[in-house]
Amino acid sequence: xxxxxxxxxxxxxxxxxxxxxxxxxxxxxxxxxxxxxxxxxxxxxxxxxxxxxxxxxxxxxxxxxxxxxxxxxxxxxxxxxxxxxxxxxxxxxxxxxxxxxxxxxxxxxxxxxxx
Amino acid sequence: xxxxxxxxxxxxxxxxxxxxxxxxxxxxxxxxxxxxxxxxxxxxxxxxxxxxxxxxxxxxxxxxxxxxxxxxxxxxxxxxxxxxxxxxxxxxxxxxxxxxxxxxxxxxxxxxxx
Numbered sequence: 001x002x003x004x005x006x007x008x009x010x011x012x013x014x015x016x017x018x019x020x021x022x023x024x025x026x027x028x029x030x031x032x033x034x035x036x037x038x039x040x041x042x043x044x045x046x047x048x049x050x051x052x053x054x055x056x057x058x059x060x061x062x063x064x065x066x067x068x069x070x071x072x073x074x075x076x077x078x079x080x081x082x083x084x085x086x087x088x089x090x091x092x093x094x095x096x097x098x099x100x101x102x103x104x105x106x107x108x109x110x111x112x113x114x115x
Numbered sequence: 116x117x118x119x120x121x122x123x124x125x126x127x128x129x130x131x132x133x134x135x136x137x138x139x140x141x142x143x144x145x146x147x148x149x150x151x152x153x154x155x156x157x158x159x160x161x162x163x164x165x166x167x168x169x170x171x172x173x174x175x176x177x178x179x180x181x182x183x184x185x186x187x188x189x190x191x192x193x194x195x196x197x198x199x200x201x202x203x204x205x206x207x208x209x210x211x212x213x214x215x216x217x218x219x220x221x222x223x224x225x226x227x228x229x
Binding site: 031033035040041042043044045048050058090094096103104105106107108109 | 121149151157158159160161164205207209215216217218219220221222
């Protein structure tokens, strides 16, 4: 029962480098999300996807790119990492609203440090 | 824009004390409401949720929450906390018919002293 897995779990990168955080879910949930968690801000939505090939911006999308070529994968790419993108990143998934209660399930998080 | 407010940023209690964490949201339509818990170094886990029906919902580990529509509130309660309840608690709202995304409050850190 893998559920939702994120990789890498911990990453240190340099400013300006491209970084991709991977997210994979085994439930065939149609919705997937990327949140970042920062002290004092709670969790803020970066991007989300309602289905394969459908993505939309969240609250803080700048500097990030996502894709959803397959239902089960939702990678998040930092095109040119900045120190302000040092954060904990959580991937999440859920069934469509109205089915199964719309509960969102979270991965274990990816700790990213940009130096 | 819709928002969720958690009024207590850090709460410190002794074991066996009662807990109430406030959560208010700003949206006048139909919402789904959630409380998540995050233990130190771990991911978010669902404590309880409200979609419809009885406004008093019970969750895991003895937690409950009451939805008061007129006050736009969904406060979390527990009659007697334990040291193991030390964690960060997040209230979240999903706006009905606006996709599955959650809007989170800033979180409340709960420290329970043994």
